[in-house]
Every structure is written in C-alpha cells, then in structure tokens.
Amino acid sequence: MSDEIGAEVALAHVGKRFGPITALDDVSLCVAAGEVVAITGHSGSGKSTLLNVIGGLDRPETGRVLLDGDATWERRRDARMRRGLVGFVFQQHLLLPTLTAQANVEVPLVGAGARRTERRRRAAQLLDEVGLADRAHHVPSELSGGERQRVAVARALANDPRLLLADEPTGALDSVTSKRVLDLLLEVRRRRRMTMLLVSYDPTVGSRADRTLTMTDGRLESGAVTAGVT
Numbered sequence: 001m002s003d004e005i006g007a008e009v010a011l012a013h014v015g016k017r018f019g020p021i022t023a024l025d026d027v028s029l030c031v032a033a034g035e036v037v038a039i040t041g042h043s044g045s046g047k048s049t050l051l052n053v054i055g056g057l058d059r060p061e062t063g064r065v066l067l068d069g070d071a072t073w074e075r076r077r078d079a080r081m082r083r084g085l086v087g088f089v090f091q092q093h094l095l096l097p098t099l100t101a102q103a104n105v106e107v108p109l110v111g112a113g114a115r116r117t118e119r120r121r122r123a124a125q126l127l128d129e130v131g132l133a134d135r136a137h138h139v140p141s142e143l144s145g146g147e148r149q150r151v152a153v154a155r156a157l158a159n160d161p162r163l164l165l166a167d168e169p170t171g172a173l174d175s176v177t178s179k180r181v182l183d184l185l186l187e188v189r190r191r192r193r194m195t196m197l198l199v200s201y202d203p204t205v206g207s208r209a210d211r212t213l214t215m216t217d218g219r220l221e222s223g224a225v226t227a228g229v230t
C-alpha cells in the first residue's frame with residue numbers, strides 16, 4: 001500500500017472492561033483509507049478507550065484491531081511509532097514543560113533514531129507547517145493554549161503518521177482558538193491524506209467529517225461497519 005495515503009482501520013467485535021465497567025462492548029468498525037470520522041457520545045461512553053485501542057495505547061480484551069490489515073496491538077507500541085503509522089493529539093497538549101516547542105517536536109524523532117541535525121531540520125519544518133516557526137524556541141508556559149496545541153499537532157506529525165487520532169483536541173480551548181486548531185488539523189489531514197478519527201463535542205465537527213459515529217455505553221451505533229464514501 002502507498003505511503004502517501006491514510007491507513008485503513010478495522011475493528012471486529014472489540015471488547016474492553018475496566019473491572020465492572022464495560023468501556024467497549026462488541027465494537028465493530030471499518031474506516032476507509034483517507035476517511036475523516038467524527039466520534040461523539042456522552043462522557044464515559046468509551047470514546048477515549050476506542051481511540052486508545054485503535055492507536056495501540058491500550059489492549060482490547062476481545063476482538064481484533066487491524067490497521068491496514070495488520071493486528072496492531074499485538075506489536076510493541078514503540079515499534080509501531082517508529083513505523084510512523086499513528087499520531088495522537090489529546091485534549092491536554094502533554095508537552096514537556098522544560099523543553100522548547102522545537103525540542104518537544106523532536107522527541108518522537110529521537111525515538112525514531114533520527115540524527116540531531118536531521119531532527120532539528122524536521123522539527124523546524126513541522127513547526128512551520130503548523131504556523132509556529134517564530135515560536136520554536138519558547139517553552140510551553142510561554143505559549144498560548146492554541147499555540148501549545150499546534151505544537152502538539154506538529155509533534156503528532158513528526159513520524160509522518162498515516163492515521164491521526166485526535167481525542168477532544170480543542171476541548172480545552174475557547175471557541176475561536178478551537179476553530180483555528182480544528183481548521184489546522186483538517187488542513188494537515190487533507191494535505192497529507194491521512195485517515196483521521198476525531199472525538200469532539202463541537203457541533204460543527206460532524207459537518208466537516210465524512211461520517212459521524214455515536215458511542216453509547218460502550219457501543220457504537222449501527223452502520224459503523226460500512227466505510228463511508230470519501
């Protein structure tokens with residue numbers, strides 16, 4: 001499969017419990033390469049758990065998660081990151097507070113074994129891509145909330161992922177900043193032709209996705225199995 005297009009995501013009968021809580025209840029889902037899927041649902045319905053098992057941050061107890069036909073969660077997380085398959089953006093930026101924007105974006109490149117000069121060049125390029133070239137040498141506390149989230153987007157792109165997973169990426173931002181970050185995410189998604197799953201409460205998100213899925217008590221609404229037309 002071409003490196004230039006997003007990964008295909010398939011879940012078959014995925015289940016995940018946390019003690020007595022069923023976070024994912026027999027979830028099956030197909031997302032086509034390059035598709036943008038919005039996920040909504042009330043708090044505690046399992047949205048973050050769903051993204052985490054897709055991205056390999058968490059393991060399902062039952063069922064299979066396939067990225068491009070491969071069972072992802074059976075491999076080690078760092079190996080998958082090196083392969084550059086998945087990029088994550090969370091509600092909180094999770095940047096390292098003592099590192100500059102540039103150094104934060106370099107972190108996944110260190111993990112991927114890139115040399116120092118190459119890391120610098122790549123990180124500068126990525127910060128430019130998210131419109132932050134002039135803020136590269138500031139630490140997170142010197143950046144605005146929207147700028148921090150832009151750095152988090154640049155970091156998520158560092159290993160050229162083919163699947164972008166965003167979990168309420170604008171949840172901590174005001175509505176104007178939120179729209180800018182969302183515009184940025186959709187723009188980089190389009191430019192890089194990534195597949196994208198986006199958890200959001202923003203009512204405008206649904207209209208900008210190819211499909212919107214709703215989670216209720218760990219279950220995905222029916223119809224999720226059929227990939228949408230992009």
Ligand SMILES: Nc1ncnc2c1ncn2[C@@H]1O[C@H](COP(=O)(O)OP(=O)(O)OP(=O)(O)O)[C@@H](O)[C@H]1O
Nearest residue numbers: 018021022023041042043044045046047048049050
């Ligand atoms: N590590 C964990 N240990 C125990 N329970 C957990 C854990 N992670 C999630 N849960 C539970 O699983 C359920 C689903 O949680 P999840 O975080 O996926 O919901 P969510 O839809 O993302 O909610 P929110 O909109 O508030 O972020 C919840 O009842 C939650 O309390």
Ligand SMILES: [Mg+2]
Nearest residue numbers: 047048049167
């Ligand atoms: Mg959540």
